[in-house]
Amino acid sequence: MSYSTVVARLRVAGCVFAEDEARLLVDAARSPDELERLVTERAEGLPLEHVLGWAEFRGLRMVVAPGVFVPRRRTGLLVAEAVAAAKPGAVIVDLCCGSGAIGAAIATELGAVELHAADIEPAAVRCARRNVEPLGGQVHEGDLYEALPERLRGRVDVLAVNAPYVPTGAIETMPPEARLHEPRVALDGGSDGLDIQRRVITGAPWWLAPGGRLLIETSRAQAPHTAAAFERSGLTARVASSAELDGTVVIGTARGHQARPTV
Template sequence: MPDSFSTIVGTLRSAGCVFAEDEARLLTAAARTPGELTAMIGRRAAGLPLEHVIGWAEFRGLRMAVGPGVFVPRRRTEFLIEQAIGLVPPRAVVVDLCCGSGALGAALADARPGIELHAADIDPAAVRCALRNMPAGGRVYEGDLFDPLPTSLRGRVAVLLANVPYVPTGEVGLLPPEAREHEARVALDGGADGLEVLRRVTAEAPAWLAPGGHLLFEASRRQIPDAVEIVARDGLAPRVVTSEEWDACVVIGTQGPSRPGATGAAGS
């Protein structure tokens, strides 16, 4: 390797970057000038997430734009998308709630072209990134959970992706510095037990889901019993899918085949 590359690797390794060589390659490829490379190395060595430094994160083989303060999509969440792929009928209405960069909805649209995709987030910075990542025809809204969504979607959503924050408030300080210092608190903090935002989602989800529609979200292993109880209490049939390989736990809540007051269909 060139000396300059070795120097970059050494700088990153000294800063605690475990995958220093891989990161050095990405930084070198992303920089347009030597001066920009030096600045990027400095930001990374100072603790900024690599994805914020280079401006994108890889998610399910796609490059997703991410900016300062925006939640970086986790690779384990690809497992959630794998579950969703098999649940999406042709031309289905899909909502990506708490969408962050919009990575989940965009990845699902890539795997299932033709869906009608809507995404929403309360964080303006996240919404700006989601707009950049949204496939043609998709819509992004800014607001709290379901509030900004068009009411015409009620009773028509076939798949509701809800990547809600689920870190208990008292444990946010235990997260790696890259997350707790450089990602929006609203994308991490799930309240006292980590499930407060989830409760708000499940309370409203049945009114938005189509008959037979599905809500999908992640939780930690210790939260699964409580999460399942929450989903069932609000009228959805829960099941849990786990993966040791991805270190992921996904809860799927399914709407019954009919619902009082339901209108429309899963497809558009």
């Protein structure tokens, strides 16, 4: 199958960036039969990243797989803020890690760190291990903090979180590639989109080192509510945003040794 034929098939399927996608598919295919399979999967709506088996994130190729959340470009702001907040040797936790792209990018950009990633989805954990373990990190499976080893309590310098924050009622308005091919647990943030964020924020003081940072990606509209939840949990909060990346992150700092809630 020629490049021009691939472009034509992708255009018919509604792929906006048909030329770029065709180039990637042609380069990835090791045989004509494999190219046919890749093009068919993409034309049927499977996300390009799932078809290729990787997603570009912060200049890196991150392994992804069907049923695993695909890292978004906007999340690069979360990585940039985390790198700015930490030093080499820091204890980094990527919670709700999905493919582990956030933690892997932070570790790559920062250098030697103690990296941990955790997710509740077995498929995500399997995928994250392929991205995180080659960097010397560890991946844990479980529900939020329940997944983390006890030895991390009070030691985490940077807790980077891209928890699901889409309001339940808005999921049906998402592009088909997301709502049909990514796990709902990675998208659904409850009625106002903040259910998982609130759980993360409430538990964070147990895990952060004095002066440690909690960073949560959110939307511009949700950011004031996320920041207010930080303050209620005893964290100072500020909001960072990037028009270029269309990203918003709330950063909270632990106020030294503080009384930690019973969660």
